Amino acid sequence: xxxxxxxxxxxxxxxxxxxxxxxxxxxxxxxxxxxxxxxxxxxxxxxxxxxxxxxxxxxxxxxxxxxxxxxxxxxxxxxxxxxxxxxxxxxxxxxxxxxxxxxxxxxxxxxxxxxxxxxxxxxxxxxxxxxxxxxxxxxxxxxxxxxxxxxxxxxxxxxxxxxxxxxxxxxxxxxxxxxxxxxxxxxxxxxxxxxxxxxxxxxxxxxxxxxxxxxxxxxxxxxxxxxxxxxxxxxxxxxxxxxxxxxxxxxxxxxxxxxxxxxxx
Numbered sequence: 001x002x003x004x005x006x007x008x009x010x011x012x013x014x015x016x017x018x019x020x021x022x023x024x025x026x027x028x029x030x031x032x033x034x035x036x037x038x039x040x041x042x043x044x045x046x047x048x049x050x051x052x053x054x055x056x057x058x059x060x061x062x063x064x065x066x067x068x069x070x071x072x073x074x075x076x077x078x079x080x081x082x083x084x085x086x087x088x089x090x091x092x093x094x095x096x097x098x099x100x101x102x103x104x105x106x107x108x109x110x111x112x113x114x115x116x117x118x119x120x121x122x123x124x125x126x127x128x129x130x131x132x133x134x135x136x137x138x139x140x141x142x143x144x145x146x147x148x149x150x151x152x153x154x155x156x157x158x159x160x161x162x163x164x165x166x167x168x169x170x171x172x173x174x175x176x177x178x179x180x181x182x183x184x185x186x187x188x189x190x191x192x193x194x195x196x197x198x199x200x201x202x203x204x205x206x207x208x209x210x211x212x213x214x215x216x217x218x219x220x221x222x223x224x225x226x227x228x229x230x231x232x233x234x235x236x237x238x239x240x241x242x243x244x245x246x247x248x249x250x251x252x253x254x255x256x257x258x259x260x261x262x263x264x265x
Contacts, residue, residue, distance in 0.1 A: 002069050005212065009067075012204055035165040035194035039201055042161035043154050051150050059147035059154070063209040070216050072223050074255050080223065081247045081257040084230035087117075088240040096121055112136065112224055116231035126236030133228035141221040148217070151210035155202040162198020166191045226250045 020030060047056045090098040100121055106114035115136065119129045169191025226247060233243045241259060248256040 002067055005067050009204075009208075016200070016204070030193065030196075032193040032197075035162070035169070036197050038165040038168070038194060039158055039161045039197045042164065043158045043201070046157050046161075047150060047154050050153065055146055055150055059150040062147045062151065062213045063205065066209050066212045066216075070219070072216075072219050074252070077223060077226060077251055078255045078257050080227055080230070081244065081251070082262065084227070084234065084247065085240045085244055085257070085259065085262075088234060088238070088243050091234065091237070092240065096123075112140075113227060116227060120231055120235045124235055126232040129235040130228060130232035133231060134225070137221055137224045137228060140224070141217060144217050144220075145214055148210045148214040151206050151213070155206040155210060158202040158206060159195065159198040162195040162201075165194025165197070169194060222250075 020027065044056075047059075087099050087102070099117060103114055103117045103121055106117060116129070116133055119132060124132070170188065173188060173191055229250065230243060230247050233246055238246070244257055244259050251257075
């Protein structure tokens with residue numbers, strides 16, 4: 001689980017609830033099923049109308065996914081450099097056949113890395129490998145960020161449906177004014193809850209999920225770009241030290257890989 005994400009979400013929820021507790025003892029006034037249903041169902045209905053169903057479902061799953069530990073961290077980037085350098089040494093010593101076994105084992109673990117190594121083993125030039133992998137990186141990134149765009153669309157729609165719920169409540173309130181003017185205040189409070197639900201749903205749940213999911217996909221994209229450069233340099237039969245320096249140029253100096261400090265096997 002992603003502990004910082006959970007802490008951030010729970011803390012923001014606690015702060016909101018604490019402000020209610022501090023301000024009033026009539027907590028039930030903040031519960032209005034009709035407004036809640038209009039916001040949630042309206043937002044989902046508009047999303048399914050605007051986008052293909054499988055993408056909307058993927059976007060909803062992405063909300064749950066932000067609470068899971070991210071796949072890539074800083075240490076893993078250093079490990080990717082180390083792995084490519086290990087392959088460079090193997091190829092330098094025993095030729096291209098030395099890494100063919102790793103290609104087979106990677107297919108079930110990391111499809112992108114396996115694809116890159118298969119291009120190297122197939123004998124493509126460094127420029128060809130770089131071009132093919134860059135195309136794979138970009139198309140994969142755009143494909144995987146479609147759900148985040150849907151989440152942003154949902155975040156922009158939720159307050160609008162909240163306003164619709166508010167307008168419905170206000171119309172009903174005004175219709176009842178003639179018979180019982182004392183209900184004006186409570187009726188307006190209930191009407192405004194729709195707007196509150198819409199803003200909360202958008203700003204506490206959907207928009208943070210979209211931002212975090214997009215950031216994680218950008219990190220995956222960066223990792224794949226790093227690996228792509230390593231694969232291209234392997235295809236060009238560059239020396240392990242050159243590969244180290246070239247791949248390190250993508251990284252924060254604090255996590256640079258150092259051949260001279262790496263454990264000897």
